[in-house]
Amino acid sequence: xxxxxxxxxxxxxxxxxxxxxxxxxxxxxxxxxxxxxxxxxxxxxxxxxxxxxxxxxxxxxxxxxxxxxxxxxxxxxxxxxxxxxxxxxxxxxxxxxxxxxxxxxxxxxxxxxxxxxxxxxxxxxxxxxxxxxxxxxxxxxxxxxxxxxxxxxxxxxxxxxxxxxxxxxxxxxxxxxxxxxxxxxxxxxxxxxxxxxxxxxxxxxxxxxxxxxxxxxxxxxxxxxxxxxxxxxxxxxxxxxxxxxxxxxxxxxxxxxxxxxxxxxxxxxxxxxxxxxxxxxxxxxxxxxxxxxxxxxxxxxxxxxxxxxxxxxxxxxxxxxxxxxxxxxxxxxxxxxxxxxxxxxxxxxxxxxxxxxxxxxxxxxxxxxxxxxxxxxxxxxxxxxxxxxxxxxxxxxxxxxxxxxxxxxxxxxxxxxxxxxxxxxxxxxxxxxxxxxxxxxxxxxxxxxxxxxxxxxxxxxxxxxxxxxxxxxxxxxxxxxxxxxxxxxxxxxxxxxxxxxxxxxxxxxxxxxxxxxxxxxxxxxxxxxxxxxxxxxxxxxxxxxxxxxxxxxxxxxxxxxxxxxxxx
Amino acid sequence: xxxxxxxxxxxxxxxxxxxxxxxxxxxxxxxxxxxxxxxxxxxxxxxxxxxxxxxxxxxxxxxxxxxxxxxxxxxxxxxxxxxxxxxxxxxxxxxxxxxxxxxxxxxxxxxxx
Numbered sequence: 001x002x003x004x005x006x007x008x009x010x011x012x013x014x015x016x017x018x019x020x021x022x023x024x025x026x027x028x029x030x031x032x033x034x035x036x037x038x039x040x041x042x043x044x045x046x047x048x049x050x051x052x053x054x055x056x057x058x059x060x061x062x063x064x065x066x067x068x069x070x071x072x073x074x075x076x077x078x079x080x081x082x083x084x085x086x087x088x089x090x091x092x093x094x095x096x097x098x099x100x101x102x103x104x105x106x107x108x109x110x111x112x113x114x115x116x117x118x119x120x121x122x123x124x125x126x127x128x129x130x131x132x133x134x135x136x137x138x139x140x141x142x143x144x145x146x147x148x149x150x151x152x153x154x155x156x157x158x159x160x161x162x163x164x165x166x167x168x169x170x171x172x173x174x175x176x177x178x179x180x181x182x183x184x185x186x187x188x189x190x191x192x193x194x195x196x197x198x199x200x201x202x203x204x205x206x207x208x209x210x211x212x213x214x215x216x217x218x219x220x221x222x223x224x225x226x227x228x229x230x231x232x233x234x235x236x237x238x239x240x241x242x243x244x245x246x247x248x249x250x251x252x253x254x255x256x257x258x259x260x261x262x263x264x265x266x267x268x269x270x271x272x273x274x275x276x277x278x279x280x281x282x283x284x285x286x287x288x289x290x291x292x293x294x295x296x297x298x299x300x301x302x303x304x305x306x307x308x309x310x311x312x313x314x315x316x317x318x319x320x321x322x323x324x325x326x327x328x329x330x331x332x333x334x335x336x337x338x339x340x341x342x343x344x345x346x347x348x349x350x351x352x353x354x355x356x357x358x359x360x361x362x363x364x365x366x367x368x369x370x371x372x373x374x375x376x377x378x379x380x381x382x383x384x385x386x387x388x389x390x391x392x393x394x395x396x397x398x399x400x401x402x403x404x405x406x407x408x409x410x411x412x413x414x415x416x417x418x419x420x421x422x423x424x425x426x427x428x429x430x431x432x433x434x435x436x437x438x439x440x441x442x443x444x445x446x447x448x449x450x451x452x453x454x455x456x457x458x459x460x461x462x463x464x465x466x467x468x469x470x471x472x473x474x475x476x477x478x479x480x481x482x483x484x485x486x487x488x489x490x491x492x493x494x495x496x497x498x499x500x501x502x503x504x505x506x507x508x509x510x511x512x513x514x515x516x517x518x519x520x521x522x523x524x525x526x527x528x529x530x531x532x533x534x535x536x537x538x539x540x541x542x543x544x545x546x547x548x549x550x551x552x553x554x555x556x557x558x559x560x561x562x563x564x565x566x567x568x
Numbered sequence: 569x570x571x572x573x574x575x576x577x578x579x580x581x582x583x584x585x586x587x588x589x590x591x592x593x594x595x596x597x598x599x600x601x602x603x604x605x606x607x608x609x610x611x612x613x614x615x616x617x618x619x620x621x622x623x624x625x626x627x628x629x630x631x632x633x634x635x636x637x638x639x640x641x642x643x644x645x646x647x648x649x650x651x652x653x654x655x656x657x658x659x660x661x662x663x664x665x666x667x668x669x670x671x672x673x674x675x676x677x678x679x680x681x
Contacts, residue, residue, distance in 0.1 A: 450587065450620070472651045479589075480622050487590055487624075526664050529623075530630040536590075539659065540623035546658050 002271040009194065009318035012082060012270045016321050020194050024319050025327035027198035028085055029335070031309050031360070032328075033345030034353050035088040036060055038096075039302040042108060045100045051232065056105070057343075058231035058336040059299045060088060065332035067292030067304050071285055072325035080285030082266040083325045085310045086292050090152070091254045091418070092303030094410045095247035102244070105300045106237035111248045113297025114240065118252035119259075120290030126260065126283035133260065134504060135276050136372050137428055140385050141261035141421050142268075143368025144392045146361045148417040149308045151396050153357025156350045169211040170351045177204035177355035185316050185359070194317045197356055204352035213349045222347075225339045236300055250411040252290075254418040255305045259289040261421070262306040265367045269315045276567075312360030315367065380431040384424055392420025438500040445486035445495055445512075453478050453497065457508075460499050470506055470566050474499065477508050477547055477564050481517075484540035489514040489560070506566045508548075513558050519545040571599055579610045579678055581671075585617040588625030596625070600632045604639045610678050611636060614671055616647035626659055633665050642666070646674035 004011035010020070039060045043053035067086030073079030092112065099108040157174050159166050181200030188196055208214045263285040264277045285306070293303045314320045335341045372385055395402050395416045402413040413419050441456045443449075457478050461471035478497055485491055491514040500507045519541040529535035545551045548564035555561075569586035580603055588596055603611060613629075621629075629645075636643035644666040648656060656662050668674035 450589070454620075473654075476620070476651065476655060479620060483590055483622050483624070523660055526630050526661075529627050530634060536623045536627050539626060543623060543655060543659055547655070 003273050005269070005272040007315075007318055008270065008320055009190075010321040012320050012322055014321045015323050016194075016319060020191050020319065021321070021324055021327050023191055023195040023198065024317065024324050025331055027195050027201075027317070028310055028313065028324070028328050029331050030198055030201050030345065030348075031313060031356060032064060032085055032087045032307055033061075033342070034348045034356075035090075035307075036342065036345060038088040038090065038093060041093075042096055042100050042105070042302055045097060046104050046108075048105065048235065052235045054225070054229065054339045054342070055231040055233075055235065056301060058229070058339065060296075060301045061332045061336040061342065062231075063292065063296050063299060063301050063304060064088075065329035065336070066295060067288065068325050068332070069329040070288040070292060071306065072322040073284075073288070074322065077284055077287065078291065079288045080263050080266070080281050081322060082263060082270065082285065083310075083314055083320050083322050084263055084266045084285065084306045085325060085328050086289070086304045087307035087310065088302045089255065089258075089305035090415070091251050091258065091305060091411060092293075094407075094414055095244060095251050096302060098247065098407065099241075099244055102241060103239050105235065106239045107241060107244070108302070109236075109297045109300035110238040110240045111244050111297070112301075112303045113238070113294050114245070115248040115252040115255070115303060116290050116292070116294030116297055118249055118290070119256050119293060120287050122252070122256045123283045123286035123290055126279045126286060133277060133279065133425075134381075134428065136377060136381055136385055137388070137424050138261065138264045138277050139368050139371030139373075140388045140424050141257065141368075141417070142265045142364060142371055143389065144417040144420040145258065145261050145265070145308050146312070146364035146368055147392060147396070148415045149312070149357055149364065150361035151416065153354045153361060156354030156357065158354075166350075169213060170349075172351075173204055173207045173211050173213055173349060174351035174355045176207045177201065177352050178359060180204075181355065181359045194319050196317060197313055197359065200359070201348070201352055201356060204349065204355065208349040208352065213351060214347065218347055222340045222343055225343060227340070228337050229339050231336065238297070238300070246408045247411055250409065251303065252293075254411055254415075255289065255293065255303070256286055257421045257425075258308070258417060259286045259306045261417070262308055262311045264371075265364060266311050266314065266320070268367055268371060269311070269363075270320045308364065309357060309360040312363040315363035316360060384427045384431065387427060388420045388424030391423045392416035395419050432502070437502070438498060440496055440498045443482055443495045443497055445482075445491045448482055448486055450479055450483075453482060456497070457499060460501070461506075466501060466506055467568060470568050473547055474506055474508050474564070474566050477544055477566075478510075480540055480544055480547075481508070481510050481562060481564075484537060484544070485510060485512055485514070485517060485562075488537040488540075489517055492558075501568070504568055506568050507563065508566075509561060509563045511559065511561050514560060516555050516560050517541060517553055517562055519551050519553060519562075521545065569596065571596070573603065576675065577679065578608065579612055579675065580608045581612050581614055583614040583617065587620045587622075588618060588628065589620060589622040590624040593624040593628035597628045597631050601635055604632070604635050604641055607639065608641055610642040610644070612671075612674055612678060613643070613645045614647050615645055615652065616649065616671070618649070618652060621652055621655065626661060629661065629665060642678065644668060644674055644678060646671050 010016045074081035180203045184196035263282045268274045457475040491512045496511040524538045549567045550565035569592035572583045646668040
């Protein structure tokens with residue numbers, strides 16, 4: 001059971017009051033619904049009828065409902081157990097536009113399903129990639145997610161992203177939305193803090209009306225829609241084109257990296273004792289993400305991903321309960337049959353979108369910085385962190401340069417997150433070459449100097465930039481190991497104690513000639529320890545085995561090797 | 569290992585400074601046995617300066633705990649540092665020997681009876 005951080009009102013396993021669940025879920029829905037603009041754009045590019053376009057939006061909401069629930073599942077191979085709702089993702093915009101232009105919604109659907117299955121396949125190898133994703137790199141990726149999202153927000157804020165240029169009305173509405181949201185987040189309590197973004201958006205919508213950013217004819221269009229409508233299925237069709245394999249594979253990789261980063265952030269926000277990403281659990285989350293995108297393709301809907309804004313919103317409002325995820329799904333399913341509501345969300349003024357994006361990005365910035373700073377950085381790690389961040393920022397600073405790249409690799413350079421993460425991963429993998437370090441201390445079992453053992457371990461730990469808590473465990477292991485070998489294993493000759501470190505694992509090993517050491521699984525009972533001849537030996541073996549993350553003993557003739565590994 | 573003692577009301581506080589391992593365990597057992605034989609209602613071991621405990625040290629604590637129970641005395645340990653508390657919990661000793669986070673907490677609970 002994880003320990004809830006002090007700033008979280010409701011942790012992952014908590015069940016908030018019904019009012020907070022409902023308002024919070026509605027808030028998330030409002031944030032996520034704005035991204036329905038992506039499938040809306042695809043329907044316009046595909047020149048489908050308004051009825052088909054409405055069906056695409058409805059199926060999009062159903063997909064978001066399924067994805068959000070899958071992600072929140074706490075047990076089983078699918079899902080991370082976190083409140084990390086799904087959203088239509090910008091990562092798939094570029095390849096999807098190309099697919100629609102070549103083969104309509106059918107080709108977009110088929111290739112999106114392919115991308116989703118590719119991501120699901122990648123999720124099965126994530127826990128083996130632990131050495132490629134050290135905590136400081138996870139922090140960089142989280143920071144780049146915040147930068148990416150924040151820049152989208154600023155783009156909406158400064159330029160409106162629409163045909164009309166931004167003006168003082170636009171900036172006024174954005175400022176009002178941002179100030180109200182910030183004030184409620186900082187000074188609000190309980191349900192007010194939990195719904196600060198929703199309240200900010202409502203105030204933004206209201207301010208947009210007198211400012212002329214929302215017009216009457218746009219509301220008239222809503223009134224013309226039916227109250228309730230079943231989404232159509234008669235337009236479903238799928239096709240595949242090998243020429244689009246590379247762009248959709250890159251999108252799948254980008255989606256995977258983004259999901260890993262955001263689920264890591266969600267994990268860190270929810271656990272006061274967070275040390276490193278749980279890649280097995282995150283792998284389940286990426287699998288949920290991939291399956292959601294595959295399902296999107298099956299329903300001829302746009303690609304989905306874990307929502308960066310939602311992870312930030314969870315941290316900013318202090319509500320991380322997975323029960324809210326189920327409520328979000330239920331609301332989406334209901335709204336999927338009410339086309340007027342769906343269309344209303346897509347009317348969200350750019351000023352309100354921009355302000356909301358910027359607000360939610362701040363919490364993610366904090367998570368990224370804290371994660372990076374949790375490790376001592378040596379020369380290699382400094383370069384990985386620095387170059388990944390700077391390269392990501394270069395995408396924002398020099399857009400003309402990156403827009404000129406070939407279309408097939410456009411998803412790779414399309415956002416600060418994707419390119420910065422790719423650079424970080426590549427450098428980190430390259431710097432692993434020759435990174436293992438090892439030192440040996442020779443000990444006379446008849447004249448053990450325990451202070452020398454402690455100094456040896458602590459000195460190496462400082463040199464390697466290892467974490468203090470891991471060195472403490474390893475030092476205990478080294479001292480206890482030498483003591484029990486000397487007392488119980490009849491060593492003939494010196495004991496060779498070695499420590500080695502490769503930034504992701506710290507190993508302690510003792511080699512000696514003598515009797516083998518037992519490392520029992522079972523804890524000896526107190527009276528066994530106290531009264532039996534073997535009690536101390538069995539207790540030492542038990543403590544050593546369970547103090548380490550991995551323990552083994554090997555015997556080659558009379559030579560014995562005891563090896564402990566500590567995940568760093 | 570250096571042991572120092574002081575009486576605080578009915579409680580004998582024994583401060584351990586250093587290591588409790590195969591070389592010091594017997595000396596620890598002997599001194600605690602001597603103190604317990606004088607029949608104090610409570611003996612509290614202050615462990616904030618205890619730098620290391622091995623399996624031999626834990627055995628010494630279990631022997632002392634058994635003797636305290638036989639003598640009708642209450643035995644407690646306080647002020648364990650985080651690394652040593654971790655090993656105590658790994659070995660399940662907190663289920664056998666009363667432990668407190670700090671000397672103040674221990675004194676308050678032990679004085680109340």
